[in-house]
Amino acid sequence: MQFQGKRSAVQAAAILILLRMCVFFCGDTPFSMAYAKQMLLTAGVQAALILPLLRFRHRLQIPPRMRFCFRLCAAWEAAYLTHCFGRLSIQLHLQYQKTLLPLLLLMLLYTVPLHDRASARTASLLLFLAVSGFLLLPVSGIGTAQRILLHTPAPPVSPLREWADACELPFLPLLMQQQTAQDAKRSTAVWAGFRLLFLPALVLFGTMQNGRLLHFQGNPFFLLLARTPLSDAVRTDGFWLLLACACGALCITFCLQTAKPHLQAQRRMLAAAFLPYFLFLALLRMLPQAKAVNGIVNAFFGIVLPWGIILCHCLTKRRETA
Amino acid sequence: MKTLLPLIICMMLLTGCTDIRTRLLLDILAVDPEQPVKFAAHTSQESEIIPAQAESLLQMPEALKNASGAEISTGHLSMLAVSGNPVSVLETYFQAQMLAPTCTVLSVPSDACGQLAAGSLPEPEQIQSAAETGLLPSRTADAVLADVRGGSGITALCTALDDGLTLTLCSADQCCAVLTEDACRGLALLGRRWQSFAFAAEGITYRLQSAPVRIEVTMADTLQIALSGTIDSDPPLTDAAADRLTEMLSAAVYETAIRCGADLLFLREYAIRSGVTEARSCSQAQWRDMLRHAECSISLHQQNISKHENSVC
Numbered sequence: 050m051q052f053q054g055k056r057s058a059v060q061a062a063a064i065l066i067l068l069r070m071c072v073f074f075c076g077d078t079p080f081s082m083a084y085a086k087q088m089l090l091t092a093g094v095q096a097a098l099i100l101p102l103l104r105f106r107h108r109l110q111i112p113p114r115m116r117f118c119f120r121l122c123a124a125w126e127a128a129y130l131t132h133c134f135g136r137l138s139i140q141l142h143l144q145y146q147k148t149l150l151p152l153l154l155l156m157l158l159y160t161v162p163l164h165d166r167a168s169a170r171t172a173s174l175l176l177f178l179a180v181s182g183f184l185l186l187p188v189s190g191i192g193t194a195q196r197i198l199l200h201t202p203a204p205p206v207s208p209l210r211e212w213a214d215a216c217e218l219p220f221l222p223l224l225m226q227q228q229t230a231q232d233a234k235r236s237t238a239v240w241a242g243f244r245l246l247f248l249p250a251l252v253l254f255g256t257m258q259n260g261r262l263l264h265f266q267g268n269p270f271f272l273l274l275a276r277t278p279l280s281d282a283v284r285t286d287g288f289w290l291l292l293a294c295a296c297g298a299l300c301i302t303f304c305l306q307t308a309k310p311h312l313q314a315q316r317r318m319l320a321a322a323f324l325p326y327f328l329f330l331a332l333l334r335m336l337p338q339a340k341a342v343n344g345i346v347n348a349f350f351g352i353v354l355p356w357g358i359i360l361c362h363c364l365t366k367r368r369e370t371a
Numbered sequence: 372m373k374t375l376l377p378l379i380i381c382m383m384l385l386t387g388c389t390d391i392r393t394r395l396l397l398d399i400l401a402v403d404p405e406q407p408v409k410f411a412a413h414t415s416q417e418s419e420i421i422p423a424q425a426e427s428l429l430q431m432p433e434a435l436k437n438a439s440g441a442e443i444s445t446g447h448l449s450m451l452a453v454s455g456n457p458v459s460v461l462e463t464y465f466q467a468q469m470l471a472p473t474c475t476v477l478s479v480p481s482d483a484c485g486q487l488a489a490g491s492l493p494e495p496e497q498i499q500s501a502a503e504t505g506l507l508p509s510r511t512a513d514a515v516l517a518d519v520r521g522g523s524g525i526t527a528l529c530t531a532l533d534d535g536l537t538l539t540l541c542s543a544d545q546c547c548a549v550l551t552e553d554a555c556r557g558l559a560l561l562g563r564r565w566q567s568f569a570f571a572a573e574g575i576t577y578r579l580q581s582a583p584v585r586i587e588v589t590m591a592d593t594l595q596i597a598l599s600g601t602i603d604s605d606p607p608l609t610d611a612a613a614d615r616l617t618e619m620l621s622a623a624v625y626e627t628a629i630r631c632g633a634d635l636l637f638l639r640e641y642a643i644r645s646g647v648t649e650a651r652s653c654s655q656a657q658w659r660d661m662l663r664h665a666e667c668s669i670s671l672h673q674q675n676i677s678k679h680e681n682s683v684c
Contacts, residue, residue, distance in 0.1 A: 142468050200640040201521060202651050260637075261521025262513060266466055275472045276513055 080255030081203030128329030198260035218351025557623025632659030
């Protein structure tokens with residue numbers, strides 16, 4: 050894990066939001082009231098467990114041995130996001146599907162060695178673009194949205210899915226450390242607002258647009274785009290497609306930058322990040338069911354481990370005082 | 372900029388946004404789903420019709436590519452015309468993402484390809500204009516499939532007959548009925564996608580300014596469908612004009628829901644909203660059955676003037 054200077058609140062919030070957005074763009078859960086409710090419930094639980102961490106932020110010092118685990122976790126998240134990205138390209142029938150992985154890897158070889166401040170700045174820029182797009186979406190779709198479709202009967206959504214999709218959780222404690230107390234509070238509050246308000250609202254809006262098309266075996270977000278008057282094509286919606294791809298590439302880059310150790314030798318540093326990434330990627334390719342583990346990884350590294358570290362710190366301190 | 376340039380090139384390659392200009396953008400596609408499947412396509416770049424044949428529906432892009440010598444993109448398709456029942460064709464193309472959800476679907480009794488080549492199919496603009504003037508409800512691919520998958524399993528499709536455009540009710544495997552002009556207008560009125568809606572009664576033409584008709588579905592011994600609304604028209608509605616509107620609305624409900632069990636008006640969702648528990652858990656066949664035994668009442672009000680009530684079905 051490299052710590053090259055402090056991150057601002059906007060940059061940290063942008064990275065956290067884009068990580069979740071990336072999985073959202075690649076998701077295949079049909080938009081429904083049940084999905085929005087489940088999303089809200091899970092986000093509520095996650096926020097309730099994460100927000101108190103801010104109070105003990107000064108005690109959240111990851112021990113050097115534990116950092117290796119966090120690096121492995123970051124490489125796993127990168128592999129998971131790559132897997133999701135591949136699924137998106139299949140869902141959207143993108144051209145060059147066979148060359149997708151080599152192209153992405155070439156790109157990562159170029160972006161990962163860059164200064165990690167570059168990815169943080171790009172994240173802020175992408176978030177600005179995404180917000181602009183999302184502001185346009187309800188404006189253009191308000192005429193075609195039908196509120197009665199919120200009552201369309203839909204199958205229940207598993208809460209495990211929401212945990213698996215919360216790829217930003219393991220990075221929350223890491224980013225908290227890289228920020229000032231005030232910035233950490235701000236960025237975590239923005240993240241919580243995004244998860245608790247924006248995403249469920251977007252799913253509800255999608256439900257009002259997609260409605261009864263619950264059996265569509267494709268990407269519900271791009272279906273929503275195609276059904277709004279903003280665009281009239283399924284796959285050629287350039288802005289959103291570029292945004293989704295940029296989001297994916299940026300998030301994978303960020304994960305790999307987090308996964309690389311702080312070493313002088315560039316090659317060893319890259320090898321330390323890319324080797325576990327390739328291993329996990331191969332695992333996900335051969336055993337797609339392994340992605341179900343992601344929910345546990347997110348909960349463990351995002352919530353259990355930070356609270357464990359804080360508890361250990363408190364106990365040690367009490368023992369020392371005694 | 373030096374840092375960004377390789378990234379932008381990679382992005383363009385990743386998204387496939389590189390060869391748009393060399394692709395032929397299909398505008399109208401006609402399909403005859405027999406064996407072999409026949410296709411005829413009109414592109415937005417060329418005026419000539421491209422004919423092709425293939426073993427299956429999904430081979431359409433390759434077949435048209437071979438026939439035209441250029442890559443084919445169906446992302447901007449504005450009308451899909453299919454001979455016979457287009458539901459299965461539509462479903463195949465929609466799941467394969469070869470079809471824009473907002474593409475208009477047209478059912479043709481026979482030889483859709485021949486009719487496209489002869490220029491006898493209605494233009495997509497003609498169908499759109501009918502939807503905007505309240506002659507027909509808007510029936511795009513997504514709406515058609517949503518009713519098949521999510522409603523009662525019966526949908527309405529725009530059909531080109533010798534005497535003009537109308538709607539046909541179809542399930543996934545067969546066509547059930549052809550709707551009357553009144554029913555089509557009633558559905559258009561309830562669909563609220565019209566921009567101008569004019570109708571005549573006793574020699575006077577009435578233009579609707581707004582007609583927010585409210586639907587309530589409740590459960591007594593049978594389902595009760597209640598339509599009520601305040602109509603703002605120019606000139607104000609007379610009793611005869613209100614009768615005429617009521618006829619259209621009752622034809623829409625009677626010919627779709629009560630006669631065929633078709634749920635084109637989100638009746639199931641309205642029932643769930645009203646707390647009809649059977650609507651939440653029943654199968655499509657059971658819901659069709661419940662609709663066939665439903666009763667309907669319509670109550671229209673002229674804004675600030677009079678009240679007109681009519682119980683119909």
